[in-house]
Amino acid sequence: MDINKVKIVADSSSDVMSLKGVDYSSAPLKIVTDENEYIDNKDLDVRKMVENMLLYKGKSSTSCPNTFDWIREFGEAEYIFCVTITSQLSGSYNSACLAKQIYEKEHPERKVFVLNSLSTGPEMCLIIEKLKELILAGKEFDEVCAEIQAYNKKTDLFFVLQSMKNLANNGRVSKVASKIAGVLGIRALGKASDEGTLEMLEKCRGEARTIDAVIEQLAKCGYASGKIRISHCFNDATAKKLKERIIEVFGNINTKVYNCRGLCSFYAEFGGLLIGFEKE
Numbered sequence: 003m004d005i006n007k008v009k010i011v012a013d014s015s016s017d018v019m020s021l022k023g024v025d026y027s028s029a030p031l032k033i034v035t036d037e038n039e040y041i042d043n044k045d046l047d048v049r050k051m052v053e054n055m056l057l058y059k060g061k062s063s064t065s066c067p068n069t070f071d072w073i074r075e076f077g078e079a080e081y082i083f084c085v086t087i088t089s090q091l092s093g094s095y096n097s098a099c100l101a102k103q104i105y106e107k108e109h110p111e112r113k114v115f116v117l118n119s120l121s122t123g124p125e126m127c128l129i130i131e132k133l134k135e136l137i138l139a140g141k142e143f144d145e146v147c148a149e150i151q152a153y154n155k156k157t158d159l160f161f162v163l164q165s166m167k168n169l170a171n172n173g174r175v176s177k178v179a180s181k182i183a184g185v186l187g188i189r190a191l192g193k194a195s196d197e198g199t200l201e202m203l204e205k206c207r208g209e210a211r212t213i214d215a216v217i218e219q220l221a222k223c224g225y226a227s228g229k230i231r232i233s234h235c236f237n238d239a240t241a242k243k244l245k246e247r248i249i250e251v252f253g254n255i256n257t258k259v260y261n262c263r264g265l266c267s268f269y270a271e272f273g274g275l276l277i278g279f280e281k282e
C-alpha cells in the first residue's frame with residue numbers, strides 16, 4: 003500500500019483525536035442534554051462538559067456517527083481502516099459498515115475495512131497504534147486486516163466505575179448491575195466481555211483495594227508484559243498509582259495515562275478509569 007493513500011478512521015470513543023505518521027481522522031459521537039449538544043471532537047472542553055453533567059439533573063443521551071459522517075471522515079483515501087466501539091452498545095459499527103458499502107460502490111478501486119472492536123477507549127487506542135505499526139511496516143491491505151483481527155483477540159479492557167448512572171439511564175447496563183457502583187466509596191470493576199458487553203467482575207471498597215483488584219484480575223487474564231493504556235475521567239491520581247503498581251508488579255511496562263474525551267467521560271463518569279491491555 004502507498005502510505006499516502008492509507009487512512010485510519012476511528013470513532014471518538016477511542017479518545018484518540020490525532021495521530022502522527024499515518025493519515026487519521028476521528029468521527030465524533032455526540033452527547034445531548036436538554037440544554038446542550040456536545041460534539042466529541044478535539045475542540046470539546048471535556049472538563050466543562052463533565053462539570054456541567056455533575057450539576058445537570060435532566061435527561062441526557064448520546065448518538066453515534068451516521069453513515070454520512072463516516073463517509074466524510076473517509077475523505078479521499080484509497081485504503082481505509084475503520085475502528086468502532088462495540089456494536090453491542092452503539093450503532094457506530096452498523097453505520098460504518100453502510101458507509102463502507104456506499105464508499106466502495108462510488109469508488110470501486112478503493113477498499114474499506116471496518117473493525118468492530120467489541121470494546122472502546124484504550125483498547126481501541128491499542129488497535130489504532132497497532133494499525134499504524136502494520137501500515138508503516140509496509141504490509142498489504144489484506145495482511146493488515148488479518149493481523150489486526152488476530153491482535154484484537156489478544157487485547158482486552160477493564161473498567162473501574164464510581165457511578166454507572168449514565169450507563170443505566172441509557173440502557174447500556176441493567177439497573178441492578180449499576181447499583182453496585184451507586185454506593186459511596188464503592189467502585190465497580192468489570193471488563194469488556196468477549197461479546198462486547200459489560201461484564202461485572204467485583205466491587206471494590208477504597209482506592210488501594212481497587213488497585214490490588216485490577217492487578218489480580220490482570221494476572222488472572224494471563225497478562226505478562228504487554229502494552230497498557232489507561233484513560234480516566236479526571237482521576238489522574240488513581241490512574242498514576244495504578245500505573246506505578248503495574249510497573250512494580252510486572253516490570254518495565256509500556257504504559258500511557260491520559261484523560262478520556264467526551265463519550266468515554268460521559269459514560270465512565272467522574273473518577274472512572276478504563277484500562278486497555280495486551281493479554282499476553
Ligand code: X90
Binds near residue numbers: 065091194195269276
Ligand atoms: O451510540 C452511542 O450513543 C454510544 C453508546 C456508548 C455506550 C457505552 C460506552 C461505554 C464507555 C464505560 C465503560 C466501558 C465499557 C466497555 C464495554 C465493552 C465507557
